[in-house]
Amino acid sequence: MNYDVSVDGKAHRLELARKGDQWECKLDGRAVPVDPVLLRRNMLSLLIDGVSYEVRREQTVSGLRLSIGLARYAVELRDPRSLHSWQTESGSAEGKKKIVAPMPGKVVRVLVKQGAEVQAGQGVVVVEAMKMQNELKSPKQGIVQKVMAVEGATVNAGDVLLIVE
Amino acid sequence: MTFKKILIANRGEIAVRILRACRELGIRSVAVYSDVDRASLHVSKADEAYYLGAPPATESYLNIEKILAVAKRAGADAIHPGYGFLSENPKFPRACKEAGIKFIGPKAEAMEMMGSKTGARRAMEKAGVPFVPGSLRGLNSVEEGEQVAERIGYPVMLKAASGGGGKGMRLVFKREELRSALESAKSEAARSFGDDEVYVEKAIVNPRHIEMQVLADEHGHTVYLGERECSIQRRHQKVLEEAPSAIVDPDMRRRMGEVAVRVAQAANYTNAGTVEFLVDQEKNFYFLEMNTRLQVEHPVTELTTGLDLVHLQIHIAAGGELPFKQEDIAIRGHAIECRIYAEDPDNHYFPSPGKITMLLPPAGPGIRHDSGSYEGWTVPIDYDPLLAKLIGYGTDREQVILRLQRALHEYFVGGIQTNISLFQRILADGDFQAARLDTGYLERLLAREHEHVLEGMSPAEERVSEVVAIAAGLFAVLDPAPAASNAASSISEIIAKSPSGWKQAALREALRG
Incomplete structure (x- = not known):
């Protein structure tokens, strides 16, 4: 099985094959000896050269998230053979990024227009919830491909507000 | 005497904390819950649980009538209020008393006294409790403000008498700034509270917030159980607390503790309570207020004294005498609480x-x-949204x-x-x-x-x-x-x-x- 994996925006190519009870694993072309055991749903014990990692998986409004210890990582996973096999909705091979409402609330201001160039970390939409205004930022540098957010509109958690390409 | 059945008028971690104490003491626990809490932990862990009402607290955890009706129906002989909700509302102990149910906490009169800024201050001054120096009453003129400020020393803080939330407050560093600061504080106070009374207090720059746990039985014995350092706050909400405080030595602890005991005695206080102090950079401490309930951060005191405060609250409410004296209490080790x-x-x-x-x-x-x-x-x-308290010791x-x-x-x-x-x-x-x-x-x-x-x-x-x-x-x-x-x-x-x-x-x- 082959996957394109992005971890916090960094792209990796992963090749996995099961040989009996062993795994063959290549990351970015380099062989990595892995010994995985699924402890329970969404919880993996992974031994790599004797180093032990306890990895937990969550599905959040903004996509798939894996964590080890205190560190959490936004993960996107795709099987390159299939165009429709993204495990998360939050991106694609071309690097589209959807900006979603983290909580239910009201769109107060849309700060960018379609076609505008944005920097990573630049505020794009302001959403108000619980009397607090919250500026959503672009996760990457790029062009605003589409603006779904409408000023004054009520949004639910997970609603797509804007797409940056 | 002890209780047979205690109703816990709360939810979340503190309800679970209290019902655990009940089980340890062989007392049946009664939980109450709103619509959204049917599946909450305090309901399934309790011996009995009864429905209160809709999620808004006024329909459920703040509704005295409904809670007392449940208490009577369940045959509870005491009520523990936890913290938040009704815990500092004097109407609640009063209503409990009328219903013949023991309230595990102070009497209504003590709560009332501590709930009123001026009432508390008057009683505390009689008891020789240190306050942040200031004018104590509204300023009639700029000249009066200047005189008081000269006496207590700059910087000073102007505060609206009926204020709160930072409105009508001005920090003044020198005499020349006082006039315009007083004028703007007065007009802001008038706009915000309909009352332009402004008084002046010495400004405590970068204070620490340190509080002292007290415990008083109904037989006239009051002790202090050491301090908690609660300076790590966000928007006036405590985030992390610890005991003991790194800046409090045994002598300072004794002096703060004795003041805290005097505060409690001046209010005829019974059961567990906390006296809060502001501490300046020279380690002078000033009375802030008294919290007339069990605190969220009580576990750090439990771990450093080896005492169980909820057990003791129940013991005191049941008419028991404090089972130890001040000299029996020793602070041992260190504890830090993280509010998750x-x-x-x-x-x-x-x-x-x-x-x-x-x-x-x-x-x-x-x-x-x-x-x-x-x-x-x-x-x-x-x-x-407090999920849990993680306490290390x-x-x-x-x-x-x-x-x-x-x-x-x-x-x-x-x-x-x-x-x-x-x-x-x-x-x-x-x-x-x-x-x-x-x-x-x-x-x-x-x-x-x-x-x-x-x-x-x-x-x-x-x-x-x-x-x-x-x-x-x-x-x-x-x-x-x-x-x-x-x-x-x-x-x-x-x-x-x-x-x-x-x-x-x-x-x-x-x-x-």
Whole structure:
């Protein structure tokens, strides 16, 4: 099985094959000896050269998230053979990024227009919830491909507000 | 005498904390719950549980009539209010008394006295309690303000008599600034509170917030159980507390403790209470207020004194005498509490309600975890989003910090956001480790967030990122199709179920312990 994996925006190519009870694993072309055991749903014990990692998986409004210890990582996973096999909705091979409402609330201001160039970390939409205004930022540098957010509109958690390409 | 059945007029971790004490003492516990709390831990862990009403607290946990009706129906002979909700409302102990049910806490009169700023101040001055020096009453003229300020020394703080929330407050550094500051404070006070009375107080620059636990029985005995350092606050909400305070030596502890006992005695106070002080940089301490209830942070005192405060509260309310004297109380070791909230550190610490899809609580040496949540539970949006209190204890402060860092590494809450990462930052911070604390500490730490984020990945972090990539693929094979995102649906669900949720969220500030 082959996957394109992005971890916090960094792209990796992963090749996995099961040989009996062993795994063959290549990351970015380099062989990595892995010994995985699924402890329970969404919880993996992974031994790599004797180093032990306890990895937990969550599905959040903004996509798939894996964590080890205190560190959490936004993960996107795709099987390159299939165009429709993204495990998360939050991106694609071309690097589209959807900006979603983290909580239910009201769109107060849309700060960018379609076609505008944005920097990573630049505020794009302001959403108000619980009397607090919250500026959503672009996760990457790029062009605003589409603006779904409408000023004054009520949004639910997970609603797509804007797409940056 | 002891009680047979105690009703716990609260929810969440504190309700669980109290019903555990009841079970230890062989007392039956009665839980109460609102619509959104039927599946909450305090209901399933109690011996009995009865429905109160709709999620808004006024329909449930703040509704004295409904709670007393349940208490009578269940045959409870005492009520523990916990913290927040009705715990500091004098109407509640009064109504309990009329209903012939013992209220586990102080008498209504003591609560009333401490609830009134001026009433408390008058009584406390008689008892020789130190206050922040000031004019004590509204200023009639700029000249009067200048005289008082000269006497107490600059900087001074102008405060609206009926104020709150920073309105009508002005910090004045020198005489020339006083006139315009007083004028603008007066007009702001008039606009905000309909009362332009403004008084002047010595400004305490970068104070610490240190409080003293007291315990008083109904036979005239009052003791203090040592202090708690509560300077780590965000928007006047405590985030992390510890005992003892790094700046309090035995002599200062005795002096603060004796003042706290005098405060309690001046109010005829009974049961557990807390006297709060502001402490300036010269270690002068000034009375702030008395909290007439069990505090959220009581476990750090329990761990450093070896006492169980809820057991003692029940014992005192049942008419028992304090089973020890002041000289029997010794402070041993160190304890730090982290308040674990369902809130999003990447999103201005907004509440983050929703379903807990995975919960791996920490354990091991020196760790106490007082929780009101469980895996699979949906954190309701209607109440304070405190999930649990993680308390570390050990021989000294350094050991506790190491233990808590280890415990945080074990701790995992999946499906919702929590402030767990905030505690890792605090515990690793040099100023915190050196105990250089004041009430502005946390705002300063959070302001440094950006540098932290911009540092980028270290080589070790790069390697972990590769491990994550491998794990993601292995998950896809071994455990395909993660359960559809229920974070989004559950938030909408909660909102749908409780239309008043957002309004309730505003109440939450008031309900926090």
